[in-house]
Amino acid sequence: MQVISQLRIIKRLGWRNCAAVAAHRVALRTGLYVRQLPLMPxxxxxxxxxxxxxxxxxxxxxxxxxxxxxxxxxxxxxxxxxxxxxxxxxxxxxxxxxxxxxxxxxxxxxxxxxxxxxxxxxxxxxxxxxxxxxxxxxxxxxxxxxxxxxxxxxxxxxxxxxxxxxxxxxxxxxxxxCGQEASMRLLHALQAWQLADAPAQLPDPRPQRAAFVAAHLQRIAATERYAQAQDNNHWISEAAALFIGGSWLEASASAHASEAQRWASEGRRALERSVARLVMADGSFAQHSLTYHRLLLDTLAQVELCRRWLDLPGFSQRFRERCRAATHWFAALVDPCSGDGPNLGSNDGVFVYQLHSQPYRDFRPTLQLASVLFAGQRALEPGPWDEPLHWFELISSSAEGLDASSPQAPKAPSLKPSQAVELFADGGYGLLRPTSRTWALLRLPNYRFRPAHADPLHLDLWHEGVNLLRDGGSYAYNSDAADLAYFPGIASHNSVQFDGAEPMPRLGRFLWGDWLQLVDPPLVESGKACSSITAAYRSPHGRHKRQVQVDPSGLGWIITDHCSSFRHRLLLRWRLCPADWQLLTEGATAQLFSSRAQISLETNFPIQRLEVVEGWESLLYAQKTTLPVLEIEVAASSSPALIITNIALPVPP
Structure with a gap:
């Protein structure tokens, strides 16, 4: 079974990508890189x-x-x-x-x-x-x-x-x-020199600076095909470094001008190709992660700023459209009250190109900068998240129409999507936003690129800036076996687990096999009485259908889980925000109370186990903290199991 899963995953990853990874490993073992890239001061x-x-x-x-x-x-x-x-x-x-x-x-x-x-x-x-x-x-x-x-x-x-x-x-x-690490170092160096050499828009092309940049670009270019094979942020980061570093060297008329032209051209081609492939038409990114989406936008922002400063030709219309779509996706998933957002997928702590003092989990500086660059207007009212706009001199740039004091400046819109129900079907996200201060995200298992986490039909719920139902995060990429199994697995998500198994076979540290797909397209309903999203998937261990419904006030939520085809038991988890939770049970019903919410449960079968246990979450890389997890366990039967969760939220003061 494992061999069959491996063959399937090779096909999904792409034969050319797998061949590129194999070639890279051969080059490592044979000493090719030692000869190609010698040590030097x-x-x-x-x-x-x-x-x-x-x-x-x-x-x-x-x-x-x-x-x-x-x-x-x-x-x-x-x-x-x-x-x-x-x-x-x-x-x-x-x-x-x-x-x-x-x-x-x-x-x-x-x-x-x-x-x-x-x-x-x-x-x-x-x-x-x-x-x-x-x-x-x-x-x-x-x-x-x-x-x-x-x-x-x-x-x-x-x-x-x-x-x-x-x-x-x-x-x-x-x-x-790592070529991506060299890319980040290079871009930070250029960023620092540009700030130091102000008011000039470009860093002064001094000989040793140019040599430093060229050394990094040689390293990055040597493994470019391997970066492309990753189908993730590595490809875009390294393409950006080649374009920015190569363009700067070419404009500087340095001793590396001939190589610089090649690096800049290859970087531009790679950016066009990587963005077209990895950023989907609805703005979803190949990596199902808000922090990696931030890295995507921050990297593309550096690309666009360099292009403007050097007065280089624009990128293709498709490239620009994907940048705008990626910005819209980001705006939809950033909580308008806190600036935080769902702790989705991989989170390795990356926080680069940040010219501000806001904390790691405040995504507003990136949202504001990307909105100005790719949508031509602010997404937010002025605030500390505007600091990058000042350093990049975007606020007073009348040529771009961004001067906040100008009568022609666009008014900052509120951070609120126009639709109460919004699907990002390409990437697998469904959003319910009945009000600007209460919203939910449903993960739809439509895995076109390798998923980092097993999170089918995971539900995130936000109210007044508090993440009531939350994802577990990643913790660390090189930890003990228990952590490596827990955080990416189904146990760290608000979903159903069948027979104690993962919904997909694990094939490696960063690789799942037999990627899940939806049984049918998600069903969306939006009306005066309520709005809802319904979706279902099937795995070898069971079938799960979930409907998430909310009333117009945003204070009443109903989650209905239909589960079938499992052999022994199902386990539903609700991962809760830390609060003063109290649990009351009676037969096939239960109630959980706190100052944050009131949760009631109903099932069509007796509940075998119902308790609040201690779980883990990781909001920052290499840091984990405990949180309460409500676990509901039901035994298999000849008919499908039904669990209804009602969540009543308090009226805002």
């Missing part, structure tokens, strides 16, 4: 000197809070305290030791060995090595320099750059293993 970019150009906004109102947040983060770096994954701080020195993981005490492969000899998943989580080597600290320190005028931040930037380049020879060690 890393070019050290020229030191920054002089006075900074003033920040593009005054430090009052929200700007004062943003300034304080930026300076506090920069001061921590200079004091030798670095933060991993937006939450985990360690004293590491300034500059840090680039190959040491303070959390585990382990060391990663240093620059004395070629990157192709590294084993990224042996030992500690390789992401702990990569986090600081993405260079997100570079634009942070330059922002602090321009906001304060304090040369300590400029000197700290110079010191960290020098230290990293001396410790990381080109193609040497763990920090050159």
């Amino acid at each position: 890393c070019p050290i970019p020229e030191r920054l000197n002089g006075q900074p150009h003033p920040a593009p906004f005054s430090a009052d109102g929200w700007s004062a809070t943003s300034l304080n947040g930026c300076l506090a983060a920069a001061d921590a770096l200079l004091a030798g305290t670095a933060t991993w994954f937006s939450h985990e701080s360690h004293a590491v020195g300034s500059p840090p030791e680039w190959f040491f993981d303070p959390a585990s005490g382990q060391r990663f492969t240093d620059g004395s060995q070629h990157w192709s000899c590294c084993r990224p998943f042996a030992g500690a989580d390789i992401k702990r090595c990569w986090e600081l080597s993405r260079w997100a600290w570079a634009p942070l320190l330059i922002r602090a320099w321009r906001l304060s005028g304090d040369h300590r931040y400029r000197d700290g930037f110079n010191s960290w750059c020098l230290s990293w380049c001396q410790a990381n020879p080109v193609n040497g060690g763990s920090n050159w293993v």
Whole structure:
């Protein structure tokens, strides 16, 4: 059975992609990359000197809070305290030791060995090595320099750059293993130089800067086909780096101009192809994840900004349409009250190209920037999420019609889709939004690309900025077997599990087999009395049909689960927000109360087990916390099982 699943998955992944991955592994084992990409000293970019150009906004109102947040983060770096994954701080020195993981005490492969000899998943989580080597600290320190005028931040930037380049020879060690990591580092370096060289829109083309960029582009280009075979953010990130870095080198008339033209052209072609394939017509992304969708938009924003600054030809109409659609999808899934959103799919803590001080789970800065660039208008009223617009000088750019003080400026719309029921059928999402402050997301198993999580018919419910019914997240990519099974599995989702089995066979750390599909197209109903979405799927272990219905007030929800074809038992889970929950049971009915909601349950068979147990969730990478999970277990019978869940929400004050 496993062999058959593997053959099916090879076909779904694509024979050419599988061949590219195989070729990459052969190149690793035969030493091809060692010969193609030899070790060499890393070019050290020229030191920054002089006075900074003033920040593009005054430090009052929200700007004062943003300034304080930026300076506090920069001061921590200079004091030798670095933060991993937006939450985990360690004293590491300034500059840090680039190959040491303070959390585990382990060391990663240093620059004395070629990157192709590294084993990224042996030992500690390789992401702990990569986090600081993405260079997100570079634009942070330059922002602090321009906001304060304090040369300590400029000197700290110079010191960290020098230290990293001396410790990381080109193609040497763990920090050159991944083309996407090299891409992020390159774009952060360019971003920092651009901020430092303001008011010029482009970084000054100094020789060592150009050599640093060229070294990264050579590394990225060497494994471009492998990145494409991933069918995910790697392909887009590396294409963006080739386009941006190559275009900058070409415009700079540097010693690398001939190669630069090739890199820029290949980057443009790869961007057109990757966006056309991975961003679906309805705006869904190949990776079913809000955090990876943010990375997609932030990366494409860097591409569009570079294109404008260099006055390069526009991308195709299809490319522009997909960027707009991806922005609309993002707007639909960002909670208007909190700026947070569903904890869907993979979440590896990626938080790059962020010129603001908002927390990791606030998606509004990306939404605002993407809306301005790809839709020509703000999605939100002015606020701290506008800081990137100031740094990129988009707010005062009358040529783009974005000056908020101008009579011609478009009025900021509210973050509210026009439809009470909205389907993103290509990606597999159904939204019910009866009011602007209460909404739900139903995951529809329509897996066109490899799913990271087994989450068929998972339901997320939001009310007044609180995620009442929630997804478990990812936790970590290199953890123990129990965590690797739990977080991507059905147990960390608000859905039904049949006979204790996963709905799809697990074929690897990041791979499920026999991808699920809907039995029929989802049924959508929208009327004055109620709105609803109904969908069903079938797996080898059972059939599940779910209807989610809501009244016009958004305060009354009914979830009806029809389950059949399972052999022994079904288990329905409702993963709840932490609150003062109290459970009362009587026969085939039960009620759960808290200040957040009142939940009642009915079944057509006796409930074998009903209890609130302790589960896990991970809102930030490498961090997990407990939460209450309501579990309802029903035994198999000759007729289908029916479970009705009624949720009554409190009236807002």
